[in-house]
Amino acid sequence: MIWRVFRFFLFQMAGALLGWFLPLDQPLHGLLLGIVLASALWVLLDLWRGMILLAWLKEGDTASRTRVGGLWGEVADRTWRLTQSRDKKVAESQGRLNEFLAAIQSSPNGVVLLDAKDCIEWCNETAAGHFGFDPQRDVLQHIGNLLRDPVFVAYLNGENYAEDIVIVGPRSSASRPVQLAVHLHRYGEGRKLLLSRDVTSVEQAEVMRRDFVANVSHEIRTPLTVLGGFVETLQTLPLSDEERAHYLELMAQQARRMQTLVSDLLTLSRLEGSPPPGTEEWVPVAELMALCEQDGGDLSKMLVTQSHDLRFSVAGHHEIAGSHSELLSAMSNLVSNAVRYTPAGGSIEVQWQNMADGRAEFSVKDSGPGIAPEHIPRLTERFYRVDRSRSRETGGTGLGLAIVKHVAQRHGAELHIESRPGHGSRFSIVFPATRVRPIPS
Numbered sequence: 324m325i326w327r328v329f330r331f332f333l334f335q336m337a338g339a340l341l342g343w344f345l346p347l348d349q350p351l352h353g354l355l356l357g358i359v360l361a362s363a364l365w366v367l368l369d370l371w372r373g374m375i376l377l378a379w380l381k382e383g384d385t386a387s388r389t390r391v392g393g394l395w396g397e398v399a400d401r402t403w404r405l406t407q408s409r410d411k412k413v414a415e416s417q418g419r420l421n422e423f424l425a426a427i428q429s430s431p432n433g434v435v436l437l438d439a440k441d442c443i444e445w446c447n448e449t450a451a452g453h454f455g456f457d458p459q460r461d462v463l464q465h466i467g468n469l470l471r472d473p474v475f476v477a478y479l480n481g482e483n484y485a486e487d488i489v490i491v492g493p494r495s496s497a498s499r500p501v502q503l504a505v506h507l508h509r510y511g512e513g514r515k516l517l518l519s520r521d522v523t524s525v526e527q528a529e530v531m532r533r534d535f536v537a538n539v540s541h542e543i544r545t546p547l548t549v550l551g552g553f554v555e556t557l558q559t560l561p562l563s564d565e566e567r568a569h570y571l572e573l574m575a576q577q578a579r580r581m582q583t584l585v586s587d588l589l590t591l592s593r594l595e596g597s598p599p600p601g602t603e604e605w606v607p608v609a610e611l612m613a614l615c616e617q618d619g620g621d622l623s624k625m626l627v628t629q630s631h632d633l634r635f636s637v638a639g640h641h642e643i644a645g646s647h648s649e650l651l652s653a654m655s656n657l658v659s660n661a662v663r664y665t666p667a668g669g670s671i672e673v674q675w676q677n678m679a680d681g682r683a684e685f686s687v688k689d690s691g692p693g694i695a696p697e698h699i700p701r702l703t704e705r706f707y708r709v710d711r712s713r714s715r716e717t718g719g720t721g722l723g724l725a726i727v728k729h730v731a732q733r734h735g736a737e738l739h740i741e742s743r744p745g746h747g748s749r750f751s752i753v754f755p756a757t758r759v760r761p762i763p764s
């Protein structure tokens with residue numbers, strides 16, 4: 324600064340010196356004129372520099388530096404340095420903001436920021452997908468205009484956001500239901516953060532769990548009620564030995580029914596809760612087929628007066644990698660179903676065939692009533708029955724095909740069902756090549 328003042332006075336002195344030598348009547352007048360002219364020149368020079376600085380500031384191109392001298396030059400220099408450090412800070416905060424938004428963007432949960440008037444300020448793609456918003460077009464729209472579900476509107480307008488609510492997604496349809504859990508949180512000055520989560524599968528699992536418990540209770544209650552009735556009869560009525568024996572047999576039947584149900588439930592829970600069988604244990608196919616033949620024959624004799632025409636055929640000598648008990652349970656379930664649903668005298672063909680690509684197929688074909696196409700996709704659901712009374716009469720639990728499907732999946736196999744009403748059914752399990760091998764002779 325002192326140097327600048329010194330330079331200013333030096334300039335004035337130079338002006339005064341030049342004025343001294345001017346051809347005026349008095350050298351003092353020349354000196355004063357020199358000083359005035361030097362000051363005017365100094366002011367003009369400064370004005371010009373100031374105008375350069377002003378033009379640079381107006382242009383706003385702070386990336387390039389302006390080169391002016393004097394005091395204005397220093398102002399320009401400091402302004403440039405200030406804007407540089409400010410730009411750096413802005414770029415850093417923008418980078419952090421972008422990272423933050425990218426993190427929220429990749430969140431599996433929907434995030435919507437609402438201003439104090441409940442208008443959308445920003446939303447991530449997940450929220451846009453959940454609610455059918457357009458992340459650009461719907462900014463500043465009132466959320467109540469876009470989400471009209473009465474449950475949500477009441478929640479938004481109410482003051483209690485302690486719990487979340489579950490609403491039906493705007494894009495939900497009968498074939499693809501969507502359930503969304505929505506939670507509002509207050510932040511800042513009257514602003515709200517809306518979080519959404521797709522809970523369709525959780526809700527479906529909960530419905531399935533409730534249905535399952537209701538089904539099991541119902542299945543157990545029916546034989547229990549019958550049993551209770553018989554006990555009461557035995558206690559209150561004077562019965563002959565013959566009648567007593569008859570009632571006891573009926574009671575034993577109901578007890579067996581409950582036992583089968585509990586045993587099937589335990590099998591299912593074991594199948595769901597244990598790791599799939601490895602490839603250490605190899606089970607000979609012929610052994611499984613022989614056991615199925617024995618069980619099928621016995622059941623047929625027990626159920627119908629005129630036995631079925633049961634035919635078993637095994638191609639080659641093969642073995643399957645997996646659990647003996649699970650494989651036997653799946654295969655004999657299919658044979659037992661064929662026997663139970665095929666009327667007396669009908670034919671049942673059980674086959675083991677090796678396919679050209681190394682896979683193998685176990686199939687059970689019957690000449691029974693067949694199944695209408697609308698039932699086929701649901702047959703493996705627990706407790707789903709087409710012919711409820713036939714199932715009950717023959718000791719069915721409604722869990723057989725669910726067990727077969729689980730066992731097949733655990734062995735990497737596929738369960739196929741082909742059936743037409745009036746034309747019988749064909750159930751088959753196709754085992755992968757990795758689980759089938761010929762028995763070395």
Ligand code: ADP
Binds near residue numbers: 661692714719722748
């Ligand atoms: P269930 O113990 O009632 O037999 P499953 O799960 O084994 O239960 O079978 C489900 C339903 O599929 C049965 O109730 C029956 O209506 C139908 N079904 C299964 N196998 C056959 C078959 N071979 N022929 C006709 N209907 C069948």
